[in-house]
Amino acid sequence: MDEKKLISLTLRIGIAISSSLVILGLLLFLVTNSNYNIYNFNTSNLNLLNYSNPLAIILYGIIALISIPLLVVSEQIIIYLLEKDKIYVIISVLVFTIMVFAILVMPKIIMH
Amino acid sequence: MLLTFIALLFVASIIAGLLGSLTGLGGGVVLTPVLVLFLGVPIEYAVGASLISTIATSASSGSRYIKTGLAHMRIAIALEIATTTGAITGSFLEYIIEEEHLFKLLDIIFGGVLIFSVIPNFIRMKSEVPVYVNPDGFSSKLRFNGSYYDEALKKEVTYHGVRYPLGLLGMYIAGLISGLLGIGSGALKVLAMDLGMNLPFKISTATSSFMIGVTAATSSGIYWALGIIDPIIVGITIPGVFVGSNFGSRYLNKLMNRRLRQIFTLVLIILGIQLILRGFDIFG
Numbered sequence A: 001m002d003e004k005k006l007i008s009l010t011l012r013i014g015i016a017i018s019s020s021l022v023i024l025g026l027l028l029f030l031v032t033n034s035n036y037n038i039y040n041f042n043t044s045n046l047n048l049l050n051y052s053n054p055l056a057i058i059l060y061g062i063i064a065l066i067s068i069p070l071l072v073v074s075e076q077i078i079i080y081l082l083e084k085d086k087i088y089v090i091i092s093v094l095v096f097t098i099m100v101f102a103i104l105v106m107p108k109i110i111m112h
Numbered sequence B: 001m002l003l004t005f006i007a008l009l010f011v012a013s014i015i016a017g018l019l020g021s022l023t024g025l026g027g028g029v030v031l032t033p034v035l036v037l038f039l040g041v042p043i044e045y046a047v048g049a050s051l052i053s054t055i056a057t058s059a060s061s062g063s064r065y066i067k068t069g070l071a072h073m074r075i076a077i078a079l080e081i082a083t084t085t086g087a088i089t090g091s092f093l094e095y096i097i098e099e100e101h102l103f104k105l106l107d108i109i110f111g112g113v114l115i116f117s118v119i120p121n122f123i124r125m126k127s128e129v130p131v132y133v134n135p136d137g138f139s140s141k142l143r144f145n146g147s148y149y150d151e152a153l154k155k156e157v158t159y160h161g162v163r164y165p166l167g168l169l170g171m172y173i174a175g176l177i178s179g180l181l182g183i184g185s186g187a188l189k190v191l192a193m194d195l196g197m198n199l200p201f202k203i204s205t206a207t208s209s210f211m212i213g214v215t216a217a218t219s220s221g222i223y224w225a226l227g228i229i230d231p232i233i234v235g236i237t238i239p240g241v242f243v244g245s246n247f248g249s250r251y252l253n254k255l256m257n258r259r260l261r262q263i264f265t266l267v268l269i270i271l272g273i274q275l276i277l278r279g280f281d282i283f284g
Helices: A004-031 A054-082 A088-112 B003-023 B027-039 B043-068 B073-100 B101-116 B117-124 B135-139 B164-181 B186-196 B201-226 B231-255 B258-279
Strands: B145-148 B153-160
Touching: A004 A054, A004 B043, A004 B073, A004 B135, A004 B231, A054 A088, A054 B003, A054 B073, A054 B186, A054 B201, A054 B231, A088 B073, A088 B201, B003 B027, B003 B145, B003 B153, B003 B186, B003 B231, B027 B101, B027 B231, B027 B258, B043 B073, B043 B101, B043 B117, B043 B135, B043 B164, B043 B231, B073 B101, B073 B164, B073 B186, B073 B201, B101 B117, B101 B164, B101 B258, B117 B186, B117 B258, B135 B164, B153 B201, B186 B201
Parallel strands: none
Antiparallel strands: B145 B153
């Protein structure tokens, strides 16, 4: 499979998974509890492991969405490794590192 | 009550997606003013929803542009070093605004950026292929070259990006604005590639669409930690923006003439002015 097909397939599958989770969670939310204040929930204090909470399912969809660009960049690393393109392996590893740092590490540093 | 709000939110997102695709600015930059001004969503939540919808629109348009070969993967990743660094800076500034409760400042900056983002829309009215410039040191080493078949001009166009450092600088600023305001800042990215790196308009638009997802994902960590990515608002706006932008790019773009698109662009300027006035407590 060539690189363009791989990345474009990743993007499409990612969108499908993410949007079905988001829509499923939203529908469950509307069926189960429709008299809550919207701004009461937020990502910083919601228990992600509570599977019965429809909002957690929406958040899984959002996590899937955020993972798509990460996945694409890691696929680029592999593609350039196979092409033995040193400069671009370094560049894509650098971008991946910056992203992981910004998404996972930086919030922890700032919030504490 | 909640159902009414959800229905209105959905309609507003469709309109934002429609306007965004008609003006070529994408969903994010239009979504925020529409949510803030018409639905009274607090700007921080509107910005959070906009950031997430940016990733979604980038993934869907990116897959199309990668397949057709218009998005240049090497140019994208080489510039993403700067956009992701900028996004870190921008989302850190957003964190400071959140902590200091400077939401009015956010209104004003957003209004200003909205007005600024329509400028390429006017420049771009005459879409020509740039004059070929011989590659300089960086760009030949990094292989910023390619070619594509231009449907409008009915010929093969060969291009070579130049001035990589200038491109990086533009992308850092674009990333900063993106992280600060939760938008893809595609307009700025296109400017950096069009004017800075001498790339054809179609290549820079497609590459920018592919890149904005990476930039937005980089900012999402801090946004998540700040708690401004509201699951319900995001859950409604993502499908809404999808419906709107798909409809806009598929059908309306063919029906709309240039004049009508200019009117839409003016509507965005008016929204920008309204946001600035709101920031100064003059309106709303």
